[in-house]
Amino acid sequence: xxxxxxxxxxxxxxxxxxxxxxxxxxxxxxxxxxxxxxxxxxxxxxxxxxxxxxxxxxxxxxxxxxxxxxxxxxxxxxxxxxxxxxxxxxxxxxxxxxxxxxxxxxxxxxxxxxxxxxxxxxxxxxxxxxxxxxxxxxxxxxxxxxxxxxxxxxxxxxxxxxxxxxxxxxxxxxxxxxxxxxxxxxxxxxxxxxxxxxxxxxxxxxxxxxxxxxxxxxxxxxxxxxxxxxxxxxxxxxxxxxxxxxxxxxxxxxxxxxxxxxxxxxxxxxxxxxxxxx
Amino acid sequence: xxxxxxxxxxxxxxxxxxxxxxxxxxxxxxxxxxxxxxxxxxxxxxxxxxxxxxxxxxxxxxxxxxxxxxxxxxxxxxxxxxxxxxxxxxxxxxxxxxxxxxxxxxxxxxxxxxxxxxxxxxxxxxxxxxxxxxxxxxxxxxxxxxxxxxxxxxxxxxxxxxxxxxxxxxxxxxxxxxxxxxxxxxxxxxxxxxxxxxxxxxxxxxxxxxxxxxxxxxxxxxxxxxxxxxxxxxxxxxxxxxxxxxxxxxxxxxxxxxxxxx
Numbered sequence: 150x151x152x153x154x155x156x157x158x159x160x161x162x163x164x165x166x167x168x169x170x171x172x173x174x175x176x177x178x179x180x181x182x183x184x185x186x187x188x189x190x191x192x193x194x195x196x197x198x199x200x201x202x203x204x205x206x207x208x209x210x211x212x213x214x215x216x217x218x219x220x221x222x223x224x225x226x227x228x229x230x231x232x233x234x235x236x237x238x239x240x241x242x243x244x245x246x247x248x249x250x251x252x253x254x255x256x257x258x259x260x261x262x263x264x265x266x267x268x269x270x271x272x273x274x275x276x277x278x279x280x281x282x283x284x285x286x287x288x289x290x291x292x293x294x295x296x297x298x299x300x301x302x303x304x305x306x307x308x309x310x311x312x313x314x315x316x317x318x319x320x321x322x323x324x325x326x327x328x329x330x331x332x333x334x335x336x337x338x339x340x341x342x343x344x345x346x347x348x349x350x351x352x353x354x355x356x357x358x359x360x361x362x363x364x365x366x367x368x369x370x371x372x373x374x375x376x377x378x379x380x381x382x383x384x385x386x387x388x389x390x391x392x393x394x395x396x397x398x399x400x401x402x403x404x405x406x407x408x409x410x411x412x413x414x415x416x417x418x419x420x421x422x423x424x425x426x427x
Numbered sequence: 428x429x430x431x432x433x434x435x436x437x438x439x440x441x442x443x444x445x446x447x448x449x450x451x452x453x454x455x456x457x458x459x460x461x462x463x464x465x466x467x468x469x470x471x472x473x474x475x476x477x478x479x480x481x482x483x484x485x486x487x488x489x490x491x492x493x494x495x496x497x498x499x500x501x502x503x504x505x506x507x508x509x510x511x512x513x514x515x516x517x518x519x520x521x522x523x524x525x526x527x528x529x530x531x532x533x534x535x536x537x538x539x540x541x542x543x544x545x546x547x548x549x550x551x552x553x554x555x556x557x558x559x560x561x562x563x564x565x566x567x568x569x570x571x572x573x574x575x576x577x578x579x580x581x582x583x584x585x586x587x588x589x590x591x592x593x594x595x596x597x598x599x600x601x602x603x604x605x606x607x608x609x610x611x612x613x614x615x616x617x618x619x620x621x622x623x624x625x626x627x628x629x630x631x632x633x634x635x636x637x638x639x640x641x642x643x644x645x646x647x648x649x650x651x652x653x654x655x656x657x658x659x660x661x662x663x664x665x666x667x668x669x670x671x672x673x674x675x676x677x678x679x680x681x682x683x684x685x686x687x688x689x
Contacts, residue, residue, distance in 0.1 A: 177588060177591075178591055178602055178603065180603050180604060180605050210535075245503075246503065247498075247570075248498070248503075248570075249569060249570040249571045249605070250567070250568075250569020250571050251571035251573040251574075251580070252540075252574055252577075253540070253548070253549075253573040253574025254573070255568075255569060264542065269543065270544070272544040273537060273538025273544035274535075274536075274539075275537050275538045275539045275577075277537075277539040277541060277542040277577060278539070278540055278541050278542045278548070279539050279577050279580075279581075281573065281575060284581040284584060285580060285581065285583055285587060285603075286584060287581060287584060288580075288581040288582060288583065288585045288587070288588060289584045289585070289587055289588035289591070289603070290588070291585065292465065292585040292586075292587075292588025292589055292592065293588050293592060295465055307465045309467065326539070
């Protein structure tokens with residue numbers, strides 16, 4: 150008889166959970182029955198390029214920062230999640246001829262013509278446009294995968310971030326959309342109520358975010374003609390302006406360009422390593 | 428203690444209604460599961476409408492049959508017709524709709540609706556004032572009033588998925604349909620939603636949503652029962668006056684006599 154280290158065994162068995170999630174996604178009862186799925190399971194060192202990609206994607210969407218922190222923490226603690234990638238195929242073609250109009254076109258033919266005319270780049274998370282009913286089906290499949298992990302009491306969270314990172318790293322190029330489903334680390338909460346945010350997000354940063362996103366809470370009397378935000382404990386001395394200053398789109402476009410170039414370099418590196426590794 | 432007796436026949440008898448009410452309990456749990464489904468950003472966006480009862484289900488089925496003759500695609504017309512039969516065979520219908528997909532998009536530049544990394548595809552095709560979508564125009568010529576925020580639509584998929592996952596765990600038969608959802612939306616169910624999915628639910632000996640034969644709208648259990656009733660009344664007219672001449676009794680008597688002699 151052998152004696153197993155329980156934690157090591159549980160970590161190893163996360164792969165089994167990934168396979169159950171795949172089974173569940175494949176069993177999900179689709180409405181159209183025409184969304185094809187592809188899966189990859191990322192483990193160990195192969196997660197490292199994802200962390201790098203999160204950093205590069207940060208200027209495009211700040212939520213990648215939270216993924217960067219979370220994955221880094223899990224990897225550093227020797228408890229890397231098993232990342233299940235769920236890819237959806239055939240979403241940007243409508244072979245249904247339902248002509249339902251949900252996509253914004255009167256016919257599936259018009260939708261298909263439009264879809265063919267659009268060449269999405271990596272700056273968008275998904276390779277749209279999508280047939281709405283197939284988008285529902287893909288959502289259902291991802292939900293069944295997550296529900297299966299939940300059923301096994303494995304902490305998990307469906308992510309745009311790791312799906313987008315997978316796409317920029319060149320995983321499953323035939324898919325129109327990829328979602329990531331990290332499984333583990335084995336604890337009550339990891340992807341929700343994130344400890345890592347307590348550790349890294351200063352109170353001031355959180356407060357600024359709240360004030361920016363919910364300005365009504367801190368808005369002053371508008372009648373005096375000086376639209377201000379009550380900022381600070383003695384806000385009448387330190388109030389901030391509420392003027393609608395234009396966003397510097399030029400700076401954003403430059404940051405986006407740099408990010409896409411960095412992502413391309415990273416993708417080439419990862420693909421070359423994959424090739425070399427057979 | 429009071430007794431609860433359940434049977435699936437006759438349809439809508441008190442015993443059958445007892446059974447249906449149990450399905451209803453499952454449907455209520457399914458609708459809660461839909462609310463707790465994962466979605467982008469944890470934003471509340473799903474509404475549920477539960478419909479059951481002979482008249483109510485018949486109304487939905489008839490609306491679907493109306494669409495069956497309105498759509499240009501004949502094969503899609505068949506979907507409407509076949510699935511209308513399934514509505515009649517269900518114990519209950521759960522409508523799940525997304526009330527943000529047409530009005531308050533995620534604005535995440537995800538590219539799912541138009542393939543570009545901004546939300547222009549949606550806003551360019553919807554009446555809005557500085558991004559505040561005007562939803563007061565409610566007439567539209569297509570089955571669904573698009574375009575929609577596809578990220579929200581995908582989130583509706585998660586909600587439908589969770590509802591079906593619970594049905595699966597509770598071992599009630601359930602399946603999601605576009606046709607039922609479209610009919611339900613046009614009848615006013617999930618009144619705030621831009622897109623609605625209809626989930627049919629049943630707890631019967633035979634899952635009504637699988638093993639569907641062709642021409643299902645004219646060859647199905649209810650039609651067969653009706654045909655039996657039709658033929659039965661015709662054949663019984665061959666019977667005479669049982670008070671004077673009862674051939675069945677005469678045959679039975681003869682059989683008894685034969686048994687005694689043996």
